[in-house]
Amino acid sequence: MSSRAGAAKGRGTRRYPTRDEVARLAGTSTAVVSYVVNDGPRPVSAATKERVLEAIEALGYRPNALARSLRARRTQAIGLIVPDLANPFFGELGRWVEDRGFDGGNALLVGNSMGSEEREQRYVELFLQYRVAGLILVPIGDGRASAQRLRESAVPVVVLDRPVPGLAVPAVLPDNVAGAAAATRHLLEHGYSEVACLAGPDGLASSEERVEGWSRALDEALVPMSGRLLLRTAFGRAAGYRGALELLDRADRPRAVFVASDEQAFGVLRAAAHRGIRVPEDLAVIGFDGLEQAAFTVPGLTTMRQDVRAAGELAVRTLTDRSPQPAARTVRLPVRLCLRGSCGCPDKLEEGGAW
Amino acid sequence: MSSRAGAAKGRGTRRYPTRDEVARLAGTSTAVVSYVVNDGPRPVSAATKERVLEAIEALGYRPNALARSLRARRTQAIGLIVPDLANPFFGELGRWVEDRGFDGGNALLVGNSMGSEEREQRYVELFLQYRVAGLILVPIGDGRASAQRLRESAVPVVVLDRPVPGLAVPAVLPDNVAGAAAATRHLLEHGYSEVACLAGPDGLASSEERVEGWSRALDEALVPMSGRLLLRTAFGRAAGYRGALELLDRADRPRAVFVASDEQAFGVLRAAAHRGIRVPEDLAVIGFDGLEQAAFTVPGLTTMRQDVRAAGELAVRTLTDRSPQPAARTVRLPVRLCLRGSCGCPDKLEEGGAW
DNA sequence: CTGAAAGCGCTAACAG
DNA sequence: CTGTTAGCGCTTTCAG
Numbered sequence: 168m169s170s171r172a173g174a175a176k177g178r179g180t181r182r183y184p185t186r187d188e189v190a191r192l193a194g195t196s197t198a199v200v201s202y203v204v205n206d207g208p209r210p211v212s213a214a215t216k217e218r219v220l221e222a223i224e225a226l227g228y229r230p231n232a233l234a235r236s237l238r239a240r241r242t243q244a245i246g247l248i249v250p251d252l253a254n255p256f257f258g259e260l261g262r263w264v265e266d267r268g269f270d271g272g273n274a275l276l277v278g279n280s281m282g283s284e285e286r287e288q289r290y291v292e293l294f295l296q297y298r299v300a301g302l303i304l305v306p307i308g309d310g311r312a313s314a315q316r317l318r319e320s321a322v323p324v325v326v327l328d329r330p331v332p333g334l335a336v337p338a339v340l341p342d343n344v345a346g347a348a349a350a351t352r353h354l355l356e357h358g359y360s361e362v363a364c365l366a367g368p369d370g371l372a373s374s375e376e377r378v379e380g381w382s383r384a385l386d387e388a389l390v391p392m393s394g395r396l397l398l399r400t401a402f403g404r405a406a407g408y409r410g411a412l413e414l415l416d417r418a419d420r421p422r423a424v425f426v427a428s429d430e431q432a433f434g435v436l437r438a439a440a441h442r443g444i445r446v447p448e449d450l451a452v453i454g455f456d457g458l459e460q461a462a463f464t465v466p467g468l469t470t471m472r473q474d475v476r477a478a479g480e481l482a483v484r485t486l487t488d489r490s491p492q493p494a495a496r497t498v499r500l501p502v503r504l505c506l507r508g509s510c511g512c513p514d515k516l517e518e519g520g521a522w
Numbered sequence: 523m524s525s526r527a528g529a530a531k532g533r534g535t536r537r538y539p540t541r542d543e544v545a546r547l548a549g550t551s552t553a554v555v556s557y558v559v560n561d562g563p564r565p566v567s568a569a570t571k572e573r574v575l576e577a578i579e580a581l582g583y584r585p586n587a588l589a590r591s592l593r594a595r596r597t598q599a600i601g602l603i604v605p606d607l608a609n610p611f612f613g614e615l616g617r618w619v620e621d622r623g624f625d626g627g628n629a630l631l632v633g634n635s636m637g638s639e640e641r642e643q644r645y646v647e648l649f650l651q652y653r654v655a656g657l658i659l660v661p662i663g664d665g666r667a668s669a670q671r672l673r674e675s676a677v678p679v680v681v682l683d684r685p686v687p688g689l690a691v692p693a694v695l696p697d698n699v700a701g702a703a704a705a706t707r708h709l710l711e712h713g714y715s716e717v718a719c720l721a722g723p724d725g726l727a728s729s730e731e732r733v734e735g736w737s738r739a740l741d742e743a744l745v746p747m748s749g750r751l752l753l754r755t756a757f758g759r760a761a762g763y764r765g766a767l768e769l770l771d772r773a774d775r776p777r778a779v780f781v782a783s784d785e786q787a788f789g790v791l792r793a794a795a796h797r798g799i800r801v802p803e804d805l806a807v808i809g810f811d812g813l814e815q816a817a818f819t820v821p822g823l824t825t826m827r828q829d830v831r832a833a834g835e836l837a838v839r840t841l842t843d844r845s846p847q848p849a850a851r852t853v854r855l856p857v858r859l860c861l862r863g864s865c866g867c868p869d870k871l872e873e874g875g876a877w
Numbered sequence: 878c879t880g881a882a883a884g885c886g887c888t889a890a891c892a893g
Numbered sequence: 894c895t896g897t898t899a900g901c902g903c904t905t906t907c908a909g
Contacts, residue, residue, distance in 0.1 A: 196879065274633075
């Protein structure tokens, strides 16, 4: 058995040693312990420091971050609220936010709003009580509900992925319009005379922007638009699957489709297979987001890749920069066409085996 | 402009109102404010309560969770450490952990170890400093490194997905051996005379257990084993892709393969397509994990589905239950065969459109 | 170079 | 029913 302070028997049984105990054991004052732990602000003689370090080690002392934050009047925690962590897009986003935060010594609190505004509110509230140093929000719905509560608060906030009309807060967004237009244009260049759009839900700004890009590309190419080419569904594989069936079961089914998210596109691929419709020969598909999984579908999914990493990192940086805050700024990150087989281009796995 | 206490001009500029200000405005003592906020432990007259509530509202008062926790000597936060949030398996796990924690009013701190033991350690350390009420760990490698540090601490810990030999701590694990054996047996029942195994990395307990199950099923069926049937790769799509190419490029390539994770299996499906090998006609495939995405590959991926939700919820419950802790217990959750097209069974999307 | 002590915001005795 | 007050563990002036 270890020589350390009494081994834990039950659970959560043992108390954490405090600064007082360390001081006592080292035969110094608590202030000195603090100077050692923080390497400042006052100097400590080498000998004393040594004794303190030994006491810390012997006791297994771990500074209490809560007390520290209380005293400092600021935490090192940042909050992230997303619609669903199990959605690979938010998973990837979360990874980069976490990674960047970790570099800066931040802890990351995450909340899933699960598509519920009420739940989103509750998380905003909870994180505010935890006095997070910053809050990154991928808002649900039109985000108006959270806007008010946030505007009244003192935390720096960044919204990600979706603009929130009423909120004058920095935003990091993909260039949805340009991306959707590029995807549509690419399909047109493959020679299709019309391109359908399997869009995201109504009323969600990022969804509307992608529809806008699609429609703009059609206009530019002087392709006549028609309502029957546009179908809105929820984001997500299952919704994409059902939407695709609806499109594909029509007598005049489309030959090419721009899908507003990769997740929906996975559903489209599955639906086409289910109906015996070959991709890309009978149906050309382009998705949006650039998920890692898109490189592994059969055929590979051509998609508009967002730089999720840049988005996550930029969000954290915006929160973290202690520089005088410029007026709330919206940054549009470029998306780029990532060619694979589903649109009719050659279907090669990325060289170098990037993933 | 709102009538509330001075609007924030810069960022993080405004201070949070404190309990003292609320008390002053309501003309009561701070204790009463506390009684109102916590609805106890002492009763408060309706009139006073009313005044306090108004003051709270007027000031936009939000109790400081840090101070509260410091005082209470315990937090409501739970820590989750996973290898990679962007991996859909851990994403799904995270979702359920979060969901269950949320019900209990817990905040969730998450850390990505990114496959690095050092990083895992640092997160354990960080979360301990935050005095999390409990820690859920999906350990990297053999997990031995974290074991010691955890054993010395006072936090309740649960390990998930992978056993840690040296750690006497509750564990929630899938029944890897039985699952792998069932998958292998199913492939054998399809009439294949031998079944290859594309396994996970060496030295990871959960990976070894799946190999064990595969080999056991082969033994039982009196199928001669051979080293050439077993290939280990890292978990992940890219590794699965490369491993599959290696298997498929052999002159005596296997006709049926049990793959140790769905992620790897996605790579296998892609590799087969790349080589013009049809699934399931030329190659039957079964994965492991039961990711949601597995229902959307082409063909649908037959897989051993884990009940990730049950695992996540059970982990939280184990941490949260304030009942006297029974001896560290290991729970094995059953996995069940989920039939789709990749093994040669009929390929239907789940009825009811579960997803 | 080191120590004493005030106080971060909150809760819960204890005393009215 | 309500008020006073002693800390929770830490940092940091201010004196030595």
